[in-house]
Amino acid sequence: MIDEQTRHAMLPEQTHDELARENFARSFKKVIFNHLTPGVRDVWEHRVGPEFEAAEGRGPADRHEVRKVMMKDPYVKMWCSLRRVSQELLWDTVAENVERQADELAERAKGMEGGGTLTLDPSVEVPRYISAVDVHLMPTGYWADTRPDDVASGAMFDRGVYVYAQGQLGKLNDGYGNTIVDNFLKVEYPDFRPRRILDVGCTAGGSMLAFIDAYPEAEVHGIDVGAPVLRYGHARMKGLGRVAHFHQMNGEGTSFPDGHFDVVFSTILMHETARTALKNIFAESCRLLAPGGLMIHAEFPQYEGLDAFTQFMLDWDTYNNNEPFWGAMHDTDLEALSVAVGFERDKVRTAYVPALRQLSNGAKNGGGMKLALTVAQKA
Numbered sequence: 001m002i003d004e005q006t007r008h009a010m011l012p013e014q015t016h017d018e019l020a021r022e023n024f025a026r027s028f029k030k031v032i033f034n035h036l037t038p039g040v041r042d043v044w045e046h047r048v049g050p051e052f053e054a055a056e057g058r059g060p061a062d063r064h065e066v067r068k069v070m071m072k073d074p075y076v077k078m079w080c081s082l083r084r085v086s087q088e089l090l091w092d093t094v095a096e097n098v099e100r101q102a103d104e105l106a107e108r109a110k111g112m113e114g115g116g117t118l119t120l121d122p123s124v125e126v127p128r129y130i131s132a133v134d135v136h137l138m139p140t141g142y143w144a145d146t147r148p149d150d151v152a153s154g155a156m157f158d159r160g161v162y163v164y165a166q167g168q169l170g171k172l173n174d175g176y177g178n179t180i181v182d183n184f185l186k187v188e189y190p191d192f193r194p195r196r197i198l199d200v201g202c203t204a205g206g207s208m209l210a211f212i213d214a215y216p217e218a219e220v221h222g223i224d225v226g227a228p229v230l231r232y233g234h235a236r237m238k239g240l241g242r243v244a245h246f247h248q249m250n251g252e253g254t255s256f257p258d259g260h261f262d263v264v265f266s267t268i269l270m271h272e273t274a275r276t277a278l279k280n281i282f283a284e285s286c287r288l289l290a291p292g293g294l295m296i297h298a299e300f301p302q303y304e305g306l307d308a309f310t311q312f313m314l315d316w317d318t319y320n321n322n323e324p325f326w327g328a329m330h331d332t333d334l335e336a337l338s339v340a341v342g343f344e345r346d347k348v349r350t351a352y353v354p355a356l357r358q359l360s361n362g363a364k365n366g367g368g369m370k371l372a373l374t375v376a377q378k379a
Contacts, residue, residue, distance in 0.1 A: 004167055004171060005159070005162045005167065005171055005172075006171040006172050008172075008236060008239045008240050009108065009112065009235070009236075009238075009239030010105065010108065010109060010112070010151070010154075010155065010158075010232060010235050010236040010239050011155075011158060011159065011236075012097055012098050012101050012105065012155050012159055013101065014097060015097075018093070018096070018097045021093045022090075022093055022094070022097075022163050024089075025086065025089050025090040025093050025163060026163055026166055028086045028089065029086050029090070029164070029166075030166070032079070032082050032083055032086055036078075036079050036082065037079065037313075039075060039079070040070075040075070040076055040079055040313065041309070041313075043070070043073055043075050043076060044066070044070065044309050047073070048069050048070055048073055048076075049309070051069070052065075052069050059308070060308045060309075061308070062308055062311070063303075063308050063309075063311035063312040063315055063327075065308065066308050066309055066311075066312040067312050067315070067319075070312065080316070080320060083316065083320065084320050084321075087136070087137050087321060088137055090160065090163055090164055091136075091137050091138050091139055091156070091160060092139075093163075094156055094159050094160040094163060095138075095139045095156055097159070098152050098155045098156050098159065099152065101155075102146070102147060102150070102151075102152045102155075103147065105151050105152070105155055105232075106147060106148070106149045106150060106151050106152075106231075107149075108235070109149065109151045109231055109232060109234075109235035110149055112235040112238045112239055113238065114237070114238025114239070114241070114243070115238065115243035116234060116237055116238060116242075116243045116244045116245055116246070117234075117245045117246070118230060118231065118234040118245075118246045119245075119246070119247045119248065120227050120230065120231075120248045121247075121248045121249070122227075124225055124248050124249060124250060125225075125250070126143045126225050126226070127225065127250065127252075127274070127277060129272075129273060129274040129277060129325065130142065130143060130225060130226075130272070131143060133322040133324065134322055135272055135322055135323060136321060136322060136323065137321060137322050138153075138156055138157065138160060139156065140152070140153055140156075141153065141226075142157065142203060142224065142225075142226040142228075142229050143225055143226035143227070143228070143229075144226075144228070145227060145228060146228075149231065150227070150228045150231070151228055151231045151232035151235065152228060153226060153228035153229050153232070154203070154204045154228055154229040154230075154231065154232020154233055154236070155232055157203050157204050157229060157232075158173060158204045158206075158232065158236065161173050161206070169206070170206075170356075172206060172209055172240070173204070173206035174206045174207060174209040174210050175206075175355065175356050176206075176207050176267035176268060176298055176355070176371070177206065177207030177208065177209060177210030177211060177267060178210040178356045179298070179353060179354070179355050179356045179371055180207075180210070180265060180267070180296055180298055180353075180371075180373065181210045181211060181214045182210075182356060183353040183354055183356065184296070184351055184353050184373055184375075185214070185294075185296075186214070188351075189294075192294075193215070193217070193218075194215055194218050194261075194262035194263045194293075195217075195218055195219065195262050196218060196219045196220075196221065196260060196261045196262055196263075197211050197215065197218050197219070197220045197221065197261060197262065197263040197264075197265070198221045198222070198223065198256075198260075198261045198263065198264045198265070198288065199211070199220070199221070199222040199223070199265060199266065199267075200223060200251040200264060200265070200266040200269060200281060200285070200297075201223070201224055201251060201266050201269035201272075202222025202223060202224050202229075202230075202233060202246070203224060203226075203229045203233065204229055204232055204233040204236055205222055205233035205234075205236060205237055205244060205246070207265075207267045208220050208222050208233075208237070208244050209237075209240070209242060211263070211265075212242050212243070212244060213242075218262075219245065220243075220244045220245070221244070221245045221246075221247060221261075222244060222245070222246050222247070223246075223247045223248070223249040223250075223251060223254060224246075224248065224249075225248065225249070225250050226248075227248055230246045230247075230248055233246055234246045251266075251269075251280075251281045251284060252277055252280035252281055252284060253280065253284055254284060254288065256288055258287055258288070259288070259289065259290040259291070259293075259378075260288055260290070261288050261289060261290065261293060262289070262290055262292070262293045262294070263293060263294050263295075263296065264285040264288050264289055264293070264294075264295050264296075265294075265295070265296040265297065265298070266281075266296075266297045266298065267298045268298060268299060268300070269297070269299075270297055270299050270329050270334075271299060271300075271317075271323060271325055271326045271329040271330065272323065272325060273325060273329070274325055275325070275328060275329075275332070278329065278332065278337065279337060279340070279341065282295070282297075282334075282337050282338055282341045283341035283342065285297075285341075285376075286338075286341050286342045286343055286376070286378065287342075289378035290378065291378055291379065292377065292378060293377070293378045294375060294376070294377055294378075295338070295343070295374070295375065295376040295377075295378075296373050296374070296375050297334070297373070297374045298371045298372070298373050298374075299329070299330075299334075299371070299372055299374070300314075300330070300369075300371065300372065301352065301370060301371075301372040302330050302331070302332070302334070302372060303315075303327075303330045303331055304331075304333075314330070315327045315330075334350070334374040335348050335349065335350060335374065338374060338376045343376040343377075343378070343379075344379050347376055347377040347378075347379060348374075348375070348376045349375050349376075350372055350373065350374055350375070351372075351373040351375050352370045352371070352372055352373075353370060353371055353373060354369075354370055354371075355369045355370060355371050
C-alpha cells in the first residue's frame with residue numbers, strides 16, 4: 001500500500017485498513033478514468049451522436065442538447081453512477097478516518113507552536129452558495145463547526161484532495177500554487193518582489209506554501225469563510241515551519257485597506273462561487289491591489305472554443321458533484337469581467353500554463369493539463 005503524502009504534525013494518521021480503503025478508492029477512480037471514460041466518447045460517436053443527427057438533421061447546438069440525449073443511454077448512466085459512487089466512497093473513507101481523530105486533532109492544533117496569526121470572526125456570514133450543499137460531496141463542506149475548536153473540515157480537505165488527485169498536486173497539495181509561481185511568475189516576472197500576498201479561498205493553505213517559499217521576505221495572507229479550515233491551515237503551516245496569516249473573511253468584501261497587496265490570487269476557487277459573487281471577488285481583488293500589483297485567478301480552461309461533446313464531459317461536476325456553478329463560471333468571459341470591475345483592458349489577459357505535478361521522487365514535471373490564469377495588473 002502506497003502513501004507518499006508528506007507527514008506533518010496535523011495530518012491524520014491511517015490504520016492499515018483505513019489506508020487500504022483509501023488506496024481502493026484511488027484505484028477505483030483510476031479504473032473509471034482509464035477504462036470506462038473513453039467508452040463515453042464511443043457511445044456518442046457511434047450511437048447517440050448519429051441518432052441525434054439523423055433525427056434532427058444537424059449536430060447538437062450545445063452541451064445541454066448532448067446531455068439530454070446522452071443521459072438516456074445505459075452505458076452513460078452506468079458511468080455517471082460509478083463516478084458519483086467513487087466520489088462518495090472517497091469522502092466516506094476519509095471522513096471516517098478524520099472523525100476518529102477529530103477531538104485529538106483539535107487539541108493538537110490549539111497547542112501547536114510557531115509563527116503567523118489566526119484571526120477568526122464569528123460575525124462572518126457563510127454565503128448560501130457555499131452552505132447550501134457540501135461542495136465536492138465533502139461531508140460538512142468547508143465551513144461547518146462540529147465541535148469546539150474544530151479542524152475536521154481542514155483535515156478532510158488536506159487528506160481528501162491528496163487521495164482524489166492521486167498525489168499529483170504534490171506531497172503537500174501545493175501543486176496549483178507551484179504552477180502559478182514556477183510556470184508563470186518566475187517566467188514572466190522574474191524580478192517581481194511582492195511585499196504582501198493574499199490567497200482568496202485558501203482552505204488548508206496548500207497553495208500558500210509555494211508563495212512563502214518563493215518570496216520569503218513577503219507577508220503571505222489567506223482568507224476563507226470557514227473557521228475549521230483556517231484553524232487547521234494555521235496549525236498545519238506552523239507544523240511545517242512556515243509563517244502565514246489566516247483570516248476569516250469573505251473574498252467578496254474584506255477589511256483590508258485599499259492597495260494593501262501586491263498579489264491577490266486564487267486556485268480553482270471561482271467555479272465554486274455564484275455569478276454575483278464572482279464579480280464581487282474580482283472587484284475586491286482590484287481594490288486590494290497596489291499599483292503594479294497582479295490579480296491571478298487560476299481555473300481550468302473555459303468552455304469557449306470547445307465542441308459540444310467535450311463541454312458535456314467537462315460539465316459532469318455541475319450536475320453530479322455538488323458544484324452547481326461550474327458550468328456557468330466556465331461560460332463566463334473572465335477578461336471582460338476584469339475590465340468591468342476596473343482593470344484597464346490592456347492590462348488584462350489569460351495565460352495558459354502547464355499544471356505541475358509532483359512525481360514520487362519529489363521532482364516536478366509538467367502534466368498534460370493546463371491551468372487558465374486570469375491575470376490583471378493594477379495600473
